Amino acid sequence: MAEEGVRTADKRRGRTGARILDAALELFNRDGTGRVTTNHIAAHLRISPGNLYYWYPDKQAIVRALWARYAAQQAALWEGAGDDLPTPREMVGRLGALTDLTHEYLFVARDGLALAHEDPQLRALVVASRERTLGIVGALARTWRADGLLRPVDDARLDALVAALWTLTETWLAYAVLHDGATDPAHGEALVLAVLEPYLAA
Amino acid sequence: MAEEGVRTADKRRGRTGARILDAALELFNRDGTGRVTTNHIAAHLRISPGNLYYWYPDKQAIVRALWARYAAQQAALWEGAGDDLPTPREMVGRLGALTDLTHEYLFVARDGLALAHEDPQLRALVVASRERTLGIVGALARTWRADGLLRPVDDARLDALVAALWTLTETWLAYAVLHDGATDPAHGEALVLAVLEPYLAA
Known part of the structure; x- marks a missing residue:
């Protein structure tokens, strides 16, 4: 008892x-x-x-704990695909789930850069999580290129493409909310497709 | 006297x-x-x-005054081209000047979304300035399309392209500083070119 x-x-x-x-x-x-x-x-x-x-x-400890929870849930979205690697279009299709998660943790997308600057511990967490995600998406993009799903591009262009796609994925919702509160995932998908589609093999 | x-x-x-x-x-x-x-x-x-x-x-009044100064200097960069409309590659070449300005007002790029959310007056200023810039760049992109400098794309794609380009232009420096302090304008140009180049007419 x-x-x-x-x-x-x-x-x-x-x-x-x-x-x-x-x-x-x-x-x-x-x-x-x-x-x-x-x-x-x-x-x-x-x-x-x-x-x-x-x-x-203190408040910073709460911010860090929430951010760690967000990063873990985000990683589960990327890594939850099992052994079958998603195609580029399947990745775009997953943006809806990521939008839901970003919406749930909107303060991260909106206040994140400011918070990370003001707290070195949080900054280390954010940079590690971002580099992990960029690494996962970058490796996926290299596989797509090797499999002929992407047009042939050199490594520097591929890295820039991945960084551009991820920056848009991370920020579009916070900007959309700032402007008019519109949080339709189709808007985020349109931005990502505008960047990705020209690189897809015909 | x-x-x-x-x-x-x-x-x-x-x-x-x-x-x-x-x-x-x-x-x-x-x-x-x-x-x-x-x-x-x-x-x-x-x-x-x-x-x-x-x-x-109060502090908010200082933030708003600085932001207005930044927006005015940014507008002067876009609008200072005179009557000769810049080509897409000339626009990319101007990113260096914009990077210098963003570096000078780094707090805007870094803390901006958070600040705008917390102050409705600032938010109105930010949204107006952003929509003005998107309008200028959007009109320019339509001229490029009409002049055959861009591959033919529909209006929805053109708007998404402009929004993607502007979001990257606005945010890349703050992310670069967060990661490793690297603020080489060439990094920002590489991101913008990765998005823009596939749309340029051969």
Whole structure:
């Protein structure tokens, strides 16, 4: 019974940690990461600031934890394809799922560059996650080229193409929201296709 | 003499306003807009916070003034070409000047989306400036298409191409700085060319 009591307390604590992240995500997305304080998050959850600090020593720790969650979910999208490598058009077809995820973590796409600049730990996390993704997409693009799915281009052009595609994939939603709130995945797909399609073998 | 005294005082005040903007720009670029307060700016200039507030009621007013200055300088780059419309390759050649400007106002490229989300007045300014630029580049692209400098593409593709090119132009430097501080304009040109070149008529 004592052991079970410990497990229940552990679970309860785990729930509190997750609830803090969920509440922070909601507030960061809605109000902007810069304007939300740990006190806002605690008040939103009706918990004491002390309880919040037990889990996360400061706002930056919450930002980092959310970003790590986002990066892990993103990696699962890219890597969840199993052994069958997707074709270029299948990759474009996956952008809808990525748009949903980016929408869920909109503060990352919108406030990300600013946050990473201000926190060296977060910056290391962001750069590592971005380089991992660029590496995955870059390796895929090299396979496409070897398989004749892409027109022949040299390595420098292929790297620039991958960087251009990934930058658009990462940023288009935040710009769309800034302009008119339009978050139709078809808009993001149109941008990516405008860049990718001329490189597809006929 | 009295009149001259007034003019000198006006000039001095004008200088103070400009010095506040220059100091804020330096601190925003270096430390991140979120971490810099009006007190930091006043201390950096060795003026009283009251003197700063005489010019700018709050940090947001300084951010907006700097952004307006950036947008005006950017517009001058696009519109300073005179009556001779630049060719696509001449436009790419101008990216060096734009990179210099973006580097000077790095906080705009880096913190911009986050700042615009948190301040409706700034957001209106940013969206208007961005739509103006997209309009100028879009009109130019339609002229290129009509003149046979671009392969024939439909309007939807042309708009997506322009949006993709502009998003890369706006964001590549901030990402490059995040990764390794590399700010060679050739990197930005490579990204833009990877998108544009397949559309150029042979």
